[in-house]
Amino acid sequence: MYEITHKIMKKLIFIIATFAVVQSSFGQLNPINNLEWDHWYVTPNNYFVLSWDNPDPSQDTLVGYNIYRNAELYRFQIDDNLYHTEAGANCGEDFLVFNGDDFWIHVTAIYNSTLLESDYVDSAYVVGHLIGVNDITHPKLKFFPNPTSGKLKIDSESDIEKIIIISSSGEIIDEYKKSKYLDLSNLPRGVYFLTVWTDKNVFSKPIILE
Incomplete structure (x- = not known):
């Protein structure tokens, strides 16, 4: 009975230690910086550009980014910007429509070997659709x-x-x-x-x- 209990305790300690390492590595993953939001109106369309500085991927292999509206994931993407402009777009104007209200944008970096995402240190405020x-x-x-x-x-x-x-x-x-x-x-x-x-x-x- 003692031996079984001892093995269970050792396994539990191993799981806790592994979890702590994973949590520690999560906190160390480099986030994106200098998140910038530009938004303008040319009748009858809204245009915008969301951009940021790529993180230093030296700790791991960077595979892409998660873009959030408030705490809700909008999408994962490889591009290091999100834009809808007169010259072209990689997303639709409907990005501005979120529960019929204003919202905050957060962007996190996704790394390959751990499949974990970084924290976010910058946020951008969006008012929704602009009027001309x-x-x-x-x-x-x-x-x-x-x-x-x-x-x-x-x-x-x-x-x-x-x-x-x-x-x-x-x-x-x-x-x-x-x-x-x-x-x-x-x-x-x-x-x-x-x-x-x-x-x-x-x-x-x-x-x-x-």
């Missing part, structure tokens, strides 16, 4: 003054649900709920992007803070 400049300046939604010294008013015939302020580098600066008056005077001068959700649509427009 002509649609933004439609009388139903106005931003003024623009350029602004800080105080900004949004005139909308539709109910505003939320507003997100995004820096030119893609960082979310602030979020407002159901507000038509914004005070940006505490922000550094520069260009910011206002993404406005109404009960009917989503609008995005650059704002110049002087």
Whole structure:
């Protein structure tokens, strides 16, 4: 009985040790870096490019990438970018459609010998489908003054649900709920992007803070 128990314990210790090594190797796999998202609108289409720096594959053989929208896997691919542009595409515009809302993109690297994926260290924010400049300046939604010294008013015939302020580098600066008056005077001068959700649509427009 002692011998059987001893063998079971040794096997259990081996399994735990193996699991620890696997977990350790997972954490050491090099992730991608400098994830960048560019998104623009040319009537009537949305175009975008998602790019990143390839990881150093010296620890293992890199075989491709997993692309996530929030925590949900979109697809595995070998290409080191994801794009839908006027010149060509390796994915459809439907990439922007995710549960009818905005989302975050994460990209992980997949390695061959262990079939494990890296962590992700960068994320990119996607607002969903953009509306063209002509649609933004439609009388139903106005931003003024623009350029602004800080105080900004949004005139909308539709109910505003939320507003997100995004820096030119893609960082979310602030979020407002159901507000038509914004005070940006505490922000550094520069260009910011206002993404406005109404009960009917989503609008995005650059704002110049002087």
